[in-house]
Amino acid sequence: MPRETPLDPRDPLRLGGCELVGRLGEGGQGVVYLGRAADGTLAAVKVLHRGLVTRGEDRRALANELAVAQRVEPFCTAQVLAADLDADPPYVVSEYVDGPSLAEAVRRDGPRTAGALHRLAVATVTALVAIHEAGIVHRDFKPANVLLGPDGPRVIDFGIARIQETTLSTTGRLMGTPAYMAPEQTTGQRVTEAADMFAWAGVMTYAALGRPAFGTGPLPLVATRITYGEPDLGNLSGPVRGLVEACLAKDPAERPSAHDVLMALLGAARRTAPLPEMMREAADLARPRSSPEPWESPARDVTLPAAVSPTPKSTPQGEPVARETMDPSLRDRRVAGAGRNPVRGGGVRRRVWSAGALGVAVVGLGAVGFVALENIRSGYYVGEENGRVVLYRGTTQEVPLISLSRRADAREQPRPPIEVADLPPVQRAAVKAGYEVKGPQAVRDLMNVVCRHVITTDRDGRVVVVKGLNQNQCGSWTILGSQFPLGELPENDQKAIRDGRLTFVGRQAAQQELARLSERRDRCRAAPSTQGCP
Secondary structure, eight states: OOOOBOOOTTSOSEETTEEEEEEEEEOSSEEEEEEEOTTSOEEEEEEEOGGGGOSHHHHHHHHHHHHHHTTSOOSSBOOEEEEESSSSSOEEEEEOOOSOBHHHHHHHHOOOOHHHHHHHHHHHHHHHHHHHHTTOOOSOOOGGGEEEETTEEEEOOTTTHHHHHHHHHTTTOOOSOGGGOOHHHHTTOOOOHHHHHHHHHHHHHHHHHSSOTTOOSOHHHHHHHHHHSOOOOTTOOHHHHHHHHHHTOSSGGGSOOHHHHHHHHHTOTTOOOOHHHHHHHHHHHHSOOSOSSSSOOGGGOOOOOTTOOSOOOBOTTSOBOOOOOSOHHHHHHHHHTTTSOOOTTHHHHHHHHHHHHHHHHHHHHHHHHHHHHHHHHTSEEEEEETTEEEEEEEOSOOBTTBOOEEEOOGGGSOSSOOBGGGSOHHHHHHHHHOEEESSTHHHHHHHHHSOOEEEEEOTTSEEEEEESTTOTTTOOEEEEEEEEEGGGSOHHHHHHHHTTOOEESSHHHHHHHHHHHHHHHHHHHHOTTSTTOO
8 A cells, every 4th residue: 555644735736637645755856746647546756856957958858868768668667657847846757656665675574585586686687678678777776766566576767867967967976876886987987787787786785685785884985895895795695696796897898788687587598589578577477476465575485496305394492403414324323222221431421522522612713713813804905094095904893902904015005105185085085984995906996096196287388286187086276386387398398298298196296396397497597508498
């Protein structure tokens, strides 16, 4: 049944031919209402925030996207039924799905397991196949945008995220839901269908584990983990894990397409059936099995391999008894001696054996603990020390009386040193917080995004040092000026500056080069006839 809340006094009463009967929720794109058509059919009516469609080009772009969205095959998606972006307020009407979101279901019932997870994977990737086949990139695929309806999962809000991205990206803010953004989204690069596959893998991880693959926390920290860190897939196993790992590749070109993932889930990589037919089959496969509830609870969903023997007996407390794995000859020997009287002194032997076993167990636990600590200490994380980026061995976690971190070897440290202040805002915040990485490669990755210091000229033709020139994620500003024009430098220096070859990591290196340029300029002024002088 719908779970709407009462309308506010300022809410509209009718939109898109629907009477609005309550609120379903509110998000970054707008307010969603439950609407009822004249024939009693329910619909979801989303009133968009006016800031998303203030410009004419925004309205035209969104109108085109929604027109395409209406042609998306209805497999596992909530269809877009109508839209009017010139209305006051602008709105989009879509099919109403009566059921909780995946985010709500996991919070309430816990992670999906076994068959339920597989069916969820099939249904959601089938939806992405249909969306991508229509030429649309979802851009905001997340647990809240997967609704668990009575007939199976449905994906919503495709066709709207693009205009939100276009409108807000001009402010320099990261677009999308942080935990499910692809690396190319966090760095402002071109977004393709591959970004949806990265997000799909994140959603499957959340469904299986109850948490995102790259953890939670401040946006800069999560974005840096996504861009440079490794996902934590926990005990996710089976075919879904392999597909999730492939879809979480940092390079978009290395991720499989939605079609490839669907074929793998169906075990039909070599089938030649038309795509719509296969999508219908996938949609049927994804529908929940008969159950008293609209969507399967993970506790009811247990799929056992065909080769497993009959269900083991249970104890009075309901705990399963382990199946017999003993060698038959030893089992017969044990049964044959079951009725004999115990050997005199056996109690002493048992106590001695128990004490010995306890000693072995303590030693074993100590060894396991030592190995575990050594494994923790063998990891890497990036942090800050005296305003500079430092690579550490160990972990950012703290344990009383135990040291779990140390500086990595000097040969693994950034060369030249990276000033934390020279990093883009996202990476700077992450380094200040400290984040775990796979290895020294993380330092090289940071070196690739550090805001460079470039010796160039200002509007008046004077030589200056600009930080972050042509690096959108940095912003650019002049940090060092000079009193001499470019034309007073030797010709080779002038060419190097015009070609952009005087680029440095760190203010100090740029400042030293500026001082050398000043010295050569002074020599030319003192001896103008010197070769190469202007």
